[in-house]
Amino acid sequence: MAQNPWQRPVNKNLWVLWKLKPFLRSRLLLLSAYLLAMLFSAAASLVLPQGARFILDKGFHSYQALLWISIALLLLGMFTVAMRGLRDGLATWLGQGVVADLRTAVFSHALHLPAIFYETFRTGEVISRLSSDVTILRFGLTGVLGRSLQSGITLIGALVMMLVTMPQLLIPGLIALPLLVFVNLRSGRLQRGYSRKEQDYLADLSAHTEESINGIRVIQALTLEPQTETRYRQDIHLLLGQVWARVKVQSWSTFLTGSLVFLALSAMLYLGGLAVLEKQIGMGVLAAFLLYALMAATSLASLGELWGSMARLAGATERLLALLDEPAEHSGAALPDRRDPVTLKAELTAPDRAEDFPTTPAFSLRYPARLTLEHVAFYYPSRPDVPAITDISLDVEPGETIAFVGASGAGKSTVFSLLMRHYQPSTGRILLDGTAIDAMPLRSLRQQLAVVPQHPVIFSMSIAENILMARPDADEAALEAAVHAARVDEFSDRLEAKLQTHVGEKGVTLSGGQRQRIAIARAILRNPRVLILDEATSALDAENERLIQEALANLTAQRTTLVAAHRLATIVHASRIAVLDQGQLIGLGSHEDLLHSCPTYRQFAELQRLHEQSSELSVTSKKRA
CATH class of the missing domain: 1.20.1560.10 (ABC transporter type 1, transmembrane domain)
Incomplete structure (x- = not known):
């Protein structure tokens, strides 16, 4: 049997049963x-x-x-x-x-x-x-x-x-x-x-x-x-x-x-x-x-x-x-982490509060947020000797789109995890509208954010139910608008049950691109102040990517947006691009500025340009054949 740090030594008495008294x-x-x-x-x-x-x-x-x-x-x-x-x-x-x-x-x-x-x-x-x-x-x-x-x-x-x-x-x-x-x-x-x-x-x-x-x-x-x-x-x-x-x-x-x-x-x-x-x-x-x-x-x-x-x-x-x-997440001013069974039962049977979810009409914008990273550093507990990110300072203006670029392991997803408070920075702090996020109620913080991950999680329920997880009280008009904006209707309309189609365990009946579009529809329906796109279009083909980019362009126009991408073509129009290398911020500016001032970014651009040219030559050769 594998020995794990969470396994406890065996007690030699039955007094542990007394702990059931609550x-x-x-x-x-x-x-x-x-x-x-x-x-x-x-x-x-x-x-x-x-x-x-x-x-x-x-x-x-x-x-x-x-x-x-x-x-x-x-x-x-x-x-x-x-x-x-x-x-x-x-x-x-x-x-x-x-x-x-x-x-x-x-x-x-x-x-x-x-x-x-x-x-x-x-x-x-x-x-x-x-x-x-x-x-x-x-x-x-x-x-x-x-x-x-x-x-x-x-x-x-x-x-x-x-x-x-x-x-x-x-x-x-x-x-x-x-x-x-x-x-x-x-x-x-x-x-x-x-x-x-x-x-x-x-x-x-x-x-x-x-x-x-x-x-x-x-x-x-x-x-x-x-x-x-x-x-x-x-x-x-x-x-x-x-x-x-x-x-x-x-x-x-x-x-x-x-x-x-x-x-x-x-x-x-x-x-x-x-x-x-x-x-x-x-x-x-x-x-x-x-x-x-x-x-x-x-x-x-x-x-x-x-x-x-x-x-x-x-x-x-x-x-x-x-x-x-086991200690729960530090919840700030949110509900206490440990609740007695009576309180817990009342919470679970009570209806959702109106303030838990935004009640704005479809795509009615909440004001965008200002983000500030002040000398943020972080070490993963499993790798305490290797910094994931080191001394990153960055100001993100309300409504600005910041793209993070770097090789795998450079720290892009780590920044997003820290913003979501999945982890706490080892040093430094992150502020949302001037307030440190670790002082905010965790539930309140996360309700202002929406994430489209590289590998979205789809639950064993219908397409509509998967999307409505972002905002359970959304009306039919808001749902339909999110479905159309994310181009989910491109494939759902061809199904017999349409949005009520059951997608199977982990969305096994869907393609990677279809799962990605459902995740994007969730983010659109949530109507966040801060949108996080972590390789959000990685699983889409060229045509679907073009359609989704159009939808995302409308969605991010007046929102604070953080984007992580490997393909530079998807982020060249970002307000600014942050270049990460081994956890350090080594470049910050527009696409054109970085081509001249950041060798690492220029190398990424040249490699991708060569790759694109190679792909074009391959397609041309096949057509001639």
């Missing part, structure tokens, strides 16, 4: 009813052996006594069954509610974790914790934890009744008790460790599965199916190894505890039988004591079996809560 605060009444039903159920069960005692000692002396004792036992049994049914129903409802709130809280928190978190934490691991760990937690809270509490109460009650009924027969049980406790504690600790490792291996397996399925075309193209299958089998083998280790501990624990219990019961039966033979006690007293002893033994054995399950429950809880312990 999720019970809104269910105190339900919890109280559950505990009362459990107590009544246990109490009724503990009264039953006394009924057996009265039947054996006095019930066979008269018909009337036998009748009344039988009726009393019937009513007591019905009450016991009713309390057990109520207990189980309340346990299920309570457990499912807690799990639902915890799952929602973890998912919501995962949405607010910073980009640095996902550099080391695999998405497959997050999915594993929200699926397999939540499944363990669901069954644990609705079954294991309740049964453990019930068994514990019954064990204590049975021991008390044994002490009251015939204390001298407790000696064999007291001798066996320390051994039973030692076996159960040792077994629980071992099973907890194996369970945690088992869940980590399962998370590795889930991550490998997700990567393989997502990259299935690459695997097939490189004929890597045998190697991928071999690695999967190895992961399965490692997982089964942990399962087998846990099962061996569980089996030996069950055998040892069962043997000790029956040894104690046999000794109690022998000593009690001698007392009956010597007329010291009646048969009813011995029967009641043995029933209590059997209840205590059954409860203790159940606790021993459940100890391993409790360990798995604690391990799953710890892994889920570990995600909640």
Whole structure:
């Protein structure tokens, strides 16, 4: 199993379950009813052996006594069954509610974790914790934890009744008790460790599965199916190894505890039988004591079996809560990063506020923003010795278009990530209209920005729903305007369901250019103050690129726009061009100015001109042929 920095050492106790108490605060009444039903159920069960005692000692002396004792036992049994049914129903409802709130809280928190978190934490691991760990937690809270509490109460009650009924027969049980406790504690600790490792291996397996399925075309193209299958089998083998280790501990624990219990019961039966033979006690007293002893033994054995399950429950809880312990993005004056389940539930069910999204008509412009970068430097946490950008200072006027040019890795996308506050600058600061962006509410900042990335993310929904993600309250006219401006209608009108066409997982039914146009339509619909185009036309053919450039020209005319591009032909008309080289700003000016003043930019232009000339010659040769 790969060792990852986010994996925690395994705790050696079950106190981690106490951390679930915030999720019970809104269910105190339900919890109280559950505990009362459990107590009544246990109490009724503990009264039953006394009924057996009265039947054996006095019930066979008269018909009337036998009748009344039988009726009393019937009513007591019905009450016991009713309390057990109520207990189980309340346990299920309570457990499912807690799990639902915890799952929602973890998912919501995962949405607010910073980009640095996902550099080391695999998405497959997050999915594993929200699926397999939540499944363990669901069954644990609705079954294991309740049964453990019930068994514990019954064990204590049975021991008390044994002490009251015939204390001298407790000696064999007291001798066996320390051994039973030692076996159960040792077994629980071992099973907890194996369970945690088992869940980590399962998370590795889930991550490998997700990567393989997502990259299935690459695997097939490189004929890597045998190697991928071999690695999967190895992961399965490692997982089964942990399962087998846990099962061996569980089996030996069950055998040892069962043997000790029956040894104690046999000794109690022998000593009690001698007392009956010597007329010291009646048969009813011995029967009641043995029933209590059997209840205590059954409860203790159940606790021993459940100890391993409790360990798995604690391990799953710890892994889920570990995600909640990860620091969220610094949100400035926005909503607090950590929210209790009640607040979170209210937020999720409340309608979107009107101020969350601009309500302007289609393409009605918000005033453009002024951007300022003051001596900004940044080091990626995974590469702390290599600067991604170094001491960049830049003023962007409202409505100005700044194009960033440079080789791959020069720092263009890093500047955009810092502006979006996916990362914080190592030194320096970025200002929006004179206000440092790290002092602004994160939600407010990002609602003023729109990004068209080089590789847009398309969700498994319809074309219209994908575009409306930018502004869910947009009306039909705004949607149609964005669709037309981004030339989405060029292909959507040819589809049977048009904009309601489902695009499949990650937009698998669309071409790269179609996905790019949907991303551009999102940006148009969002109506941002700052538009970020990160190779926005990279996946388009020449004709579509021309159409999109026209749409983008209209969109960026009165907006502050930042553009990253490799092809200089797409940015020659920018207000200014910033040339980056190994994270440093080495040139700033118009296209014509940089051709004379910046050797690196001039080299880019010459290389691209040669490439274009070569392409033209190739096309001409083919035509002649």
